[in-house]
Structure formats: structure tokens, C-alpha cells
Amino acid sequence: MATSLAGTIKSGADLEACAREPIHIPGAIQPHGALLALDPATLAVMQAACGPGLGLFDAQAAIGRPVAEILPAPLRPLLAPIGAVTTPQYLGMARLPHSARGLHAIAHRAGDALILELEEGIEEEPTEFYHIYPALQAFLGALEAAGTIEELGTLAAREVRRITGFDRVLVYRFDPEWNGTVIAEDGNDRLPSYLGLRFPAGDIPAQARELYRLNRLRLIADADYVPVPILPAGHPATGAPLDLSQSVLRSVSPVHLEYMRNMGTGASMSISLLRDGALWGLISCHNRAPHRVPYHVRTACDFLGQILSLQLVAKERGALAERRIALRAVESQLLARMAAEEQFLDGLVAAPDDLLGLTHAAGAAVVSAGQCRTVGVTPSEDAIARITAWLDARPVEDLFATESLVGEMPGAEALKDSACGLVAISISQLHSSYVLWFRPELVRTVRWGGSPLKPGEVPEGARIHPRKSFEAWKETVRERSAPWDEAELDAAAQLRSAIVEIVLRRAEELAQLNEQLLRSNKELEAFSYSVSHDLRAPFRHIVGYSQLLRQNEADKISERGQRFIDTIIESAVSAGTLVDDLLSFSQMGRATLHPRRIDIGQLVAEVRAQLAPDMAGRAIEWRVGALPAIVADPTMLRLVFQNLLDNAIKFTRGRSPAVIEIGHRAGEGEAIFFVRDNGAGFDMAYVSKLFGVFQRLHRAEEFEGTGIGLANVKRIVEQRHGGRVWAEGAVDQGATLYFALPVGANG
Structure with a gap:
């Protein structure tokens, strides 16, 4: 012009x-x-x-x-x-x-x-x-x-x-x-x-x-x-x-x-x-x-x-302020829904209209913790994964916006029908976590005052000459979405700030709860150790004096009195065993780890020899596979196998022959061990109780025990070695107890 x-x-x-x-x-x-x-x-x-x-x-x-x-x-x-x-x-x-x-x-x-x-x-x-x-x-x-x-x-x-x-x-x-x-x-x-x-x-x-x-x-x-x-x-x-x-x-x-x-x-x-x-x-x-x-x-x-x-x-x-006020109301609704959800990001996808309305997008995705949740018109999850990987490779930006992803990201031409325009907010500095908004390609015609592509004329290198035609020239614009305006980008940035604030606040709350939990656990361990230690002597005295009473005063005590004394001795011994197990459980949380390479095959053989008295007169078929060497605390891992094998021996009582299998398989980044038996088994509906303290899935009259052994296994494997435990079983069809240790811990 x-x-x-x-x-x-x-x-x-x-x-x-x-x-x-x-x-x-x-x-x-x-x-x-x-x-x-x-x-x-x-x-x-x-x-x-x-x-x-x-x-x-x-x-x-x-x-x-x-x-x-x-x-x-x-x-x-x-x-x-x-x-x-x-x-x-x-x-x-x-x-x-x-x-x-x-x-x-x-x-x-x-x-x-x-x-x-x-x-x-x-x-x-x-x-x-x-x-x-x-x-x-x-x-x-x-x-x-x-x-x-x-x-x-x-x-x-x-x-x-x-x-x-x-x-x-x-x-x-x-x-x-x-x-x-x-x-x-x-x-x-x-x-x-x-x-x-x-x-x-x-x-x-x-x-x-x-x-x-x-x-x-x-x-x-x-x-x-x-x-x-x-x-x-x-x-x-x-x-x-x-x-x-x-x-x-x-x-x-x-x-x-x-x-x-x-x-x-x-x-x-x-x-x-x-x-x-x-x-x-x-x-x-x-x-x-x-x-x-x-x-x-x-x-x-x-x-x-x-x-x-x-x-x-x-x-x-004024127009921008009105739009910002309207979008702030949408943001408030989103935050209210997020606050109502246990997993707060679920609140975003629970209100699709609000999530899309915040930036007037056609589609949106929330990517966090390896999950991708979408609303509206979006690319496939694989395509969204490619977009987030591309964003991860770029310099760190709290907010990224473009109306032509085709011009920014290699290979984005195939996504233009759903993701020609993109707004992305990063909601984690450590992980690939984003909220993404998408707009499709908007093909439109722009009327220019003369062709913007028409070359000028520079005869013989003399001087620049401007164009001569200003007739209306139409250009079809492709591979661009409708532009994101300032209010929409501000709303996305505000939402990011709110999400980050929620994450930080929850992290602080979690840290406080964790600190309180650690303090409570230490107090509980100290209390359990003190009680267990102090109770051992009285129970020994009860057993000892009851036995003396039965020996020295037998002729003065009736047959009924003899039965009472036997019950007292049996109950005191059981209580003493429970105290010993409780003491051992509390010590597992306090003991210092001394990891070294252990030959698991040899360790299992030693535990089997130690449990030989419990197998006297039993027909037991042992199936022991090849077991690798791993790095762990030998004392604690011995206790793990001792509890698992003792359980297998105990719960196969009445089976002839009892079959007990000990094996290993390689997992993804971990070594997995298992102990399988053909014993009484358990109902999988109660599997969540199996590794809890004092939790029993069978009556004491059927199988003796204190309910602490498997809790000790869980503490040793998960808390002290960073592994995991689980179990599978069926009533009267046996059980398989698994534990896995990270390969990194095993050198």
C-alpha cells in the first residue's frame, strides 16, 4: 500500500x-x-x-x-x-x-x-x-x-x-x-x-x-x-x-x-x-x-x-479481559473437579467440555505416569507418544504453542486433520507429563493486495524496484489451524501453574505424612522390641514353674488339674513363640544390611537340613530347580526361605506325597524365586491379607503359627531389598509364593 x-x-x-x-x-x-x-x-x-x-x-x-x-x-x-x-x-x-x-x-x-x-x-x-x-x-x-x-x-x-x-x-x-x-x-x-x-x-x-x-x-x-x-x-x-x-x-x-x-x-x-x-x-x-x-x-x-x-x-x-474472565471461570470448574478426584489429573478428563473450552480446542490429551487419556478429536495414542517424545527432546518450555505443527515437527503432515495446531503445557520437570490441546487444519483463503510471491524487478543490478501490480490475489492457506489467541494461551499457562501448585502441595503433604509414618514406625518398632524383650522372661518362668509343679506335685493334683497345667504350659509356649517372632519382626526393620553374593542353591539346602525335624515321618517330594547366585543380606534371605519352606511343610501336612517345588525365572530387571506346594492352599479373595502381621487364613486348630512369618518375608524383600512379593493359590489345590529382587541389586 x-x-x-x-x-x-x-x-x-x-x-x-x-x-x-x-x-x-x-x-x-x-x-x-x-x-x-x-x-x-x-x-x-x-x-x-x-x-x-x-x-x-x-x-x-x-x-x-x-x-x-x-x-x-x-x-x-x-x-x-x-x-x-x-x-x-x-x-x-x-x-x-x-x-x-x-x-x-x-x-x-x-x-x-x-x-x-x-x-x-x-x-x-x-x-x-x-x-x-x-x-x-x-x-x-x-x-x-x-x-x-x-x-x-x-x-x-x-x-x-x-x-x-x-x-x-x-x-x-x-x-x-x-x-x-x-x-x-x-x-x-x-x-x-x-x-x-x-x-x-x-x-x-x-x-x-x-x-x-x-x-x-x-x-x-x-x-x-x-x-x-x-x-x-x-x-x-x-x-x-x-x-x-x-x-x-x-x-x-x-x-x-x-x-x-x-x-x-x-x-x-x-x-x-x-x-x-x-x-x-x-x-x-x-x-x-x-x-x-x-x-x-x-x-x-x-x-x-x-x-x-x-x-x-x-x-x-476489554475484549481480552472478558475472554480471560470467561476462561478463568472454566479453569475454576476444572480445578474443582480435580480437587474432587483421588488422582487429581482424572478431574481434567472428567470434564471434557471444560478441558476443551479452556483453549477452544477440538481435542485434548492428558499424558502422565505412562498413561494417555484423551477427549474430543485427537491423534492416536502412538502419535501422541511421538509428539510428547518430540517435546521432551526440545529445550524445556513450560508452554509450547503453534498453529502449524507441520512446520515444527518432522512427520507431522499425517496429523494435520486432528493436530495441525498444538498447545502443550509441561506439568513435570522430571517425567514426560503434559496436557495437550489440538486443533485440526483450517483451510482458508487470504486475499492479498497483489501476489506476495511475485518477484521484484532489479534490472542490471541497478537498484531495487517495487512490484507493479496490486490487484487482489487469492492464496489458499493450508497446514495451519485457527490461531491460538492470547487469552487461550494465558488460560493454559494459568492451568499449568495451578497443576504444578497442586503437585507441589501434595508432595509436601506426602513428605510430611511419610515423615510422620517413619517416626511412628520407629516408635512402634522400639515399642515392639521393648515389649517382646520384656515378655520373654515371664513366659519362660510360666513354662518352667508349671513344669516343676507337674513334676513335684503330681501326686497332689487331680487329673483335671493336670490338664489345666498342660494347657497353661502349651499356651505359655505358644505365647513365647509369638513374642520371639514379634521380636524378630521388629529387628528386621532395625538391623543393618550386609549384602554379599549368595549361592541360593546352597542356602536352600541348609534351610532344608535345618527343618529336617519337622519333616520326620513325612513323605515329601522335593523339586529344586537351578537357583542362581544373587546379592542380598544372607541372614535375612535365609529367614525368607526358612519361612516359605516352613509354610510349605506345614500346609502340606496330610498330603502323601507332599510335593514342594523351589524354582527361579528371570523377570524384566529382576530375579524371581518361588516356592510351590500341593497343600491346603487359600482363597484368592483374601490374598491381600496373606502378608499382613497377625493375619491367618486358616484356623489355629488346623495349622499352628503366629501370623508373622510372611509379614517378615514382605518386610525383608520389599522394605529392606527393594523387591516385591505376591502369591497365587486355590483352596485344597496348593499355593505358590513368589518374591523378586531387582537385578541392579544383584550386580
Whole structure:
């Protein structure tokens, strides 16, 4: 569009050359005024330029002279405040004798120079800004009633065209890639309509955008003007060219003037729209013929642009705030559901509409602890696993968002129907845990103001030429989803923060509970040890004195009394055994581990020999497989096999023959041992009780025991060696007890 400085460039090198063009130091001004660069200390002229039609002074002859000497007398009073000028300042207007036009004086600083510009006025132009202000009052009132950004733009375009007289006025908005779209337009049909067209970022290079940001208004009154050179070209002391970034008369790039002519415009004016100091867009004005706009009218347009900028920002922020409030309500509902679930991440997928509504996604997935839970339209679990693996390989990011996963992740072309757009939040620094939102490909048509792909013309390497065609050109955009907006990304980030806070809080609670549990276990172990140790002597005394009573006083005790004494001895022995087992159980949690390599085959043989008295008169068939050597604490592992074999011997009583099998098999990262028998077995409905302290699945009258042996096995294997235990069985069909130790522990 007519505010651009370069068209689409033929090559990357040409584009770089355009971006390097020194448009802020052109070394010339437009011909409808004069410029003087003054020494701030003496107000002597260091550099000068004067339009040929003004006849104010001879630029070459002015060098080195005090400014007051070379200016006509009516202009000299305007110089009074010039020494204190820092930022651009309007000094006033004066009329020369025998001229119906005045001269506007504007000053600013550029480096170590004071810049005085004298712009030729227009006949019957307003002489003060307040003459224009009443015309803006109706516009300011209408702005308050506008509901959308497009309505604001339309009002502004209409008002600017009314007070400036341009043929066409556009409001032009930049996207994040600096492409510009015409969102509003007002015209008189002398120039074609560009409403709704998009213009490529290359039309307004970065350095041009920076000039628009620094200097909010720029007028080119005639696209065919002949630039007036500044003399001398460089600073007298440094040789540096004069920086005209803040100048109202700055000459523009020849590329831009050609661009204007290619568009069929003889004059243009731009008004910058800023948001928080950054360029948001432009009000771009075009005229078929050359066209001058009076200085105070331009000032009114600048004022209008500032007001419009504030209104645009307010509308955007208001709409964003409303969306954020709505999404915060959705987030609150998700958090409430998460709080209600034992596994809090289950609360996310329990409310599919809320999870999808948080980012207006078509599908979502929660990946954690090796599980993948999905809602809506998503890729397959295998594809989601590939996406999370790709995310894991990237630099750590709390939030990742793209509307074109195809352009980011290799192999993502096949996923575009469900995952062309992706937002991912990482919810763990240690594990591959994510919440993912997906959007499908959205095929859409973009109307460009001329093909953005059309090459420029650079004949014989001379200089860059802009494109010549601005006819509407349609592009079909593929492999992109609908874009994620700021409110949606903020909502995803807020959810991540909430999840991380829940994880940290639960980790703290778990750590506190674990600390309390460890303390309670130590207290319980100490108590059990103390009680067990203190009870052993009384039970021995009961047994001993009962036996003495039976031996020494047998003739004085009736047969019934003898039975009572036998019951006392039997109960005391049983209680003593229980105390001994309880003492052993408490010691297992306190004893220091002394791991070393153990020959399990030899260990099993020694345990079988130790249990030989319990097998007297029994028909037992032993089936002992090949057992490997492992690393473990030998004393504790001996107790494991002693308990397991003793159980097998005990619960096969009544079987002839009793069959007891001891074997091993390799597991994934662990060594698995088992003891299998053909004895009484157990009901699998009660398997969870099998390894508990004092838990028995058979009556004491059937099988003796204290219910501590298998609890000891569980403690030794799981707590002391980091392994695991489990069992399988059926009533009257035998049982198999397993334990597994990590291979890492076994060297």
C-alpha cells in the first residue's frame, strides 16, 4: 500500500539491501519547505536546504552565518524559544510581505544539532489548531459508541478523509508477522478499494516501521517531487549525515516514490497507531493527484490518531479481559473437579467440555505416569507418544504453542486433520507429563493486495524496484489451524501453574505424612522390641514353674488339674513363640544390611537340613530347580526361605506325597524365586491379607503359627531389598509364593 517503502524483493540479498537503505538519513528534503541545522551554542548554520519556490535564502551562502541574519525579519521572533528545544516543537507561523501563504516553523534536536524547519503554508488554511478542534468533537463522541475495532477504524477513516480531502483513507493493522490487513476504508471511488486485502511484511521493512513508531505522521505531497539536497552532505565537524527521523520535510526513498506511482497515487500521508509504544497499525491516506495538507490539519490528524490508538487498545484489552474472565471461570470448574478426584489429573478428563473450552480446542490429551487419556478429536495414542517424545527432546518450555505443527515437527503432515495446531503445557520437570490441546487444519483463503510471491524487478543490478501490480490475489492457506489467541494461551499457562501448585502441595503433604509414618514406625518398632524383650522372661518362668509343679506335685493334683497345667504350659509356649517372632519382626526393620553374593542353591539346602525335624515321618517330594547366585543380606534371605519352606511343610501336612517345588525365572530387571506346594492352599479373595502381621487364613486348630512369618518375608524383600512379593493359590489345590529382587541389586 502507499505507505510502504519497498515491494516484494527479488532475492534475499536484495531484501537485505532494502532493509539497510538509510531512509532516516536521506540527505535531502521535500521541496515545499526549508531546513537549517544549527549549532546549539551559537545558532550558526551548519547545514541548509531550501525549496526552489520559496526564495528564502541561498543554502550554500547560509553556511556559517547566524540564523537570524539569513531569515526574513517576520520569521525572527519565532526563534526566541529555539535554544531550549529538545523534543519536536511548533514555534509558530509568520507571513512574508506580498505573500498570501505563511511559513510554519518547527524545531527539534538531532544529535548535536538544532533542526529548524520552515514549511510553506496553504492559502486559507487554519492558522491555529483550535480552529480545527470543533470539527473533531463529533468524531470523539462517536468513538465512545463504537462497539468493535472495525467500527472504530471506519469512523476514523471517514473523519480523516473529511478533514484532509484525500481520495482514499485506509486503516491498516499489522499481524504478529508484520503482514498488514486493511480493516476499514473510506473513499470517493477515484482509487480502487483495498478493504479486506492483506499486504506482505516486505512492503514495510523493519527500519520503516521504526520510523513510523518514532515519527507519528508523515506527508508526501507529490510523488513526482524533486528532492532538495542538504548542503553540505555531512556534518562540518564529523562528516556524519543529518538524522531526519523527526523531520516533517524528510525526503523519502526513491523505491517508495516508485511504489506510490505504481499504485496510481500522487500523494500520501500516514498516521501511526501505537499500542504501548509499539506500532499497532497505520491510518494510510492516498490521493490520485498531488495534495498538500495544512500543518494544523495534520496536527489534528495526529491528535485523532492518538485518540484512536487509545480507543483501539481499550477495545482490545476489554475484549481480552472478558475472554480471560470467561476462561478463568472454566479453569475454576476444572480445578474443582480435580480437587474432587483421588488422582487429581482424572478431574481434567472428567470434564471434557471444560478441558476443551479452556483453549477452544477440538481435542485434548492428558499424558502422565505412562498413561494417555484423551477427549474430543485427537491423534492416536502412538502419535501422541511421538509428539510428547518430540517435546521432551526440545529445550524445556513450560508452554509450547503453534498453529502449524507441520512446520515444527518432522512427520507431522499425517496429523494435520486432528493436530495441525498444538498447545502443550509441561506439568513435570522430571517425567514426560503434559496436557495437550489440538486443533485440526483450517483451510482458508487470504486475499492479498497483489501476489506476495511475485518477484521484484532489479534490472542490471541497478537498484531495487517495487512490484507493479496490486490487484487482489487469492492464496489458499493450508497446514495451519485457527490461531491460538492470547487469552487461550494465558488460560493454559494459568492451568499449568495451578497443576504444578497442586503437585507441589501434595508432595509436601506426602513428605510430611511419610515423615510422620517413619517416626511412628520407629516408635512402634522400639515399642515392639521393648515389649517382646520384656515378655520373654515371664513366659519362660510360666513354662518352667508349671513344669516343676507337674513334676513335684503330681501326686497332689487331680487329673483335671493336670490338664489345666498342660494347657497353661502349651499356651505359655505358644505365647513365647509369638513374642520371639514379634521380636524378630521388629529387628528386621532395625538391623543393618550386609549384602554379599549368595549361592541360593546352597542356602536352600541348609534351610532344608535345618527343618529336617519337622519333616520326620513325612513323605515329601522335593523339586529344586537351578537357583542362581544373587546379592542380598544372607541372614535375612535365609529367614525368607526358612519361612516359605516352613509354610510349605506345614500346609502340606496330610498330603502323601507332599510335593514342594523351589524354582527361579528371570523377570524384566529382576530375579524371581518361588516356592510351590500341593497343600491346603487359600482363597484368592483374601490374598491381600496373606502378608499382613497377625493375619491367618486358616484356623489355629488346623495349622499352628503366629501370623508373622510372611509379614517378615514382605518386610525383608520389599522394605529392606527393594523387591516385591505376591502369591497365587486355590483352596485344597496348593499355593505358590513368589518374591523378586531387582537385578541392579544383584550386580
